[in-house]
Amino acid sequence: MTSSPRLFSILRQGTCLIASIHTALDDSQLMVFQRDLVERIGRDRARGVVIDVAALDVLDSFATRTLRDIAEMARLRGAATVIVGIQPEVAFTMVRLGLHTGAVSTALDLEEGLAVLGGRLAGPAVGGR
Amino acid sequence: MPAPEPAGGVPDGLGSPDVAALIPIVRRIVAARVPDPATADDLVQETLARVLGAVGRIEPGMLEPYAIVTARNVVASMWRDQDRQRRHQHRVVDLRPSQSPDEGILAREDRVAMTEALTRLSERERRTLLAHEVSGQDTRSLAAELGSTAGAVAAQLNRTRARLRVEYLLALERVEPPTGRCRPVLIAISGGDRRRQREVDAAHHLLECELCARLSEPLMGRGRDRDDEIRVAVRTDSDVVAARQAAREAAAGIGFSPTELTEIATAVSEVVRNIVRFADAGEVLVELLDHPRRGIRITARDSGPGIADVDEALRDGYSTYHGLGLGLPGARRLMDEFALASERGRGTTVIMTKWREVG
Structure with missing residues (x-):
């Protein structure tokens, strides 16, 4: 991240990372987000990641693919990912567009997302889905 | 004519024998480039003044080459000034609303092309445009003369300007559009008239017609900013x-x-x-x-x-x-x-x- 205002923030909460996107991101900013987040997973030894996309104005094909890639990279690094905050109209549009987040978990909001991760992390393995 | 700055070590202006000896060659150089004798005289004087001003800084043997270069520069800068003046002259007859994005194309404005473009307008269009732009006659009094309304005259002036821009570009490039659709499309773009552009299907034509694609570049984005x-x-x-x-x-x-x-x-x-x-x-x-x-x-x-x-x-x-x-x-x-x-x-x-x- 370079200059203010911050486009996203990645905060640590226990063994989880909470990544919040603060504004509409363009494609290169999304790639920076992906790089920073995957890097932080290793550095903070995180076992779960919540990505809050409520502030994204659209989830188009590129943003969806990037989120899917992040989740897969996180999984390979031993962390589970939950995407939260997809707005109703964004969800509607994604379905009409034919986009889906694949095997990536989703939850309504941050609280639900952390609950999903809490349940998952309490379980036996992290590598599975 | 006094030297413009008191050059150190050169007490007497044109009396300096070295500089006086340069006069014939400077005169020859300037006269070869500038036909008008009065202007040439001025330029010779200016050259000598500059040489005199610099004489203290120049090595003795280099005075003549220095004078020759100076003479050329003085002539060139006069040409530049004249050119600048000529290029800015169109602002006196400004055919556009200010701050339009095609500054570049009009900076290269060519009088011949403009004259040619003007002749392609109808007599009435030309008279009205010139009366308004050159003589500064307002639309209301023009409307009274033409038996029309001020609004209609203004609209007609806008259409005339749009056509003039197109004809100017065509004249500048010395081309005649290859198809019958070219002119209507270019004029619609030049006038910034979206409805008309749709009617003539301008977007498709620009993909098909190389000439219009090129000519439309400077005409694009001319339309007034609209809130829709x-x-x-x-x-x-x-x-x-x-x-x-x-x-x-x-x-x-x-x-x-x-x-x-x-x-x-x-x-x-x-x-x-x-x-x-x-x-x-x-x-x-x-x-x-x-x-x-x-x-x-x-x-x-x-x-x-x-x-x-x-x-x-x-x-x-x-x-x-x-x-x-x-x-x-x-x-x-x-x-x-x-x-x-x-x-x-x-x-x-x-x-x-x-x-x-x-x-």
Whole structure:
């Protein structure tokens, strides 16, 4: 991240990372987000990641693919990912567009997302889905 | 004529024998370039004054070459001044609203082309235009003379200016348009008249006609800024966000639902991303429509390599950059109308429209 205002923030909460996107991101900013987040997973030894996309104005094909890639990279690094905050109209549009987040978990909001991760992390393995 | 600055070590102006000896050669150089003897005299004097001013800094043997170079420079700077004056002369007869984006083309304005262009106007058009622009006669008194209204005269003047710009460009390039459609299209673009541009199907013609594609460049974006249309130039990733936000904002203004706004923004995002990815630059035009219903039309145009197989590109799952392959087909699903025209080597235009559900 370079200059203010911050486009996203990645905060640590226990063994989880909470990544919040603060504004509409363009494609290169999304790639920076992906790089920073995957890097932080290793550095903070995180076992779960919540990505809050409520502030994204659209989830188009590129943003969806990037989120899917992040989740897969996180999984390979031993962390589970939950995407939260997809707005109703964004969800509607994604379905009409034919986009889906694949095997990536989703939850309504941050609280639900952390609950999903809490349940998952309490379980036996992290590598599975 | 005194030396302009008291040059150290040279006490007596033209009396300096070295400098006086330079007069014939300076005079010859200047006279070879400037026919008018009075002007030439002035320039010789100025050259000598400059040489005198510098004499203390010049090595003895170098005085003559220095004088020769100075003489040439003095003549050249006079030409530059004259040229600048000539180029700025058109501002006295300013045919455009100020701050238009085609400053560049008019800076290269060529009087011959302008004269030629003027002769291609009808007698009435020319007289009215000149009366207004050169003699400064206002539209009201022109209207009284012509038995018309001030508004009609102003509209006619605008049309005349639009035609004049086109004729000027044609005259400047010494070309005659290859098809009968060229002039109407160029004039519609020059006048910034969107309705007329649609009538003559300007966007398609520009893809087909090389001459018009080239000539229309300086005419583009001339239309007055209107609040029912927005243009976004597209070069980089961040322009994709700017374009989709501009479209969303415009659509919100005419009462689209939040879901529809997201659909529009997403469709714009998909289409404009293709410009950034495949073409170097392009433009997005967002227009609000009134007929037959309220709606929004987005035109994304680029001058990139074009799409080799349009049917293929519109098929789900087709992707040339490891995307999801849902860009163009997805955008088509999100909008009510979707048209794509592409020509290899010339560019791609996508026009998509979404209508309001109820009046």
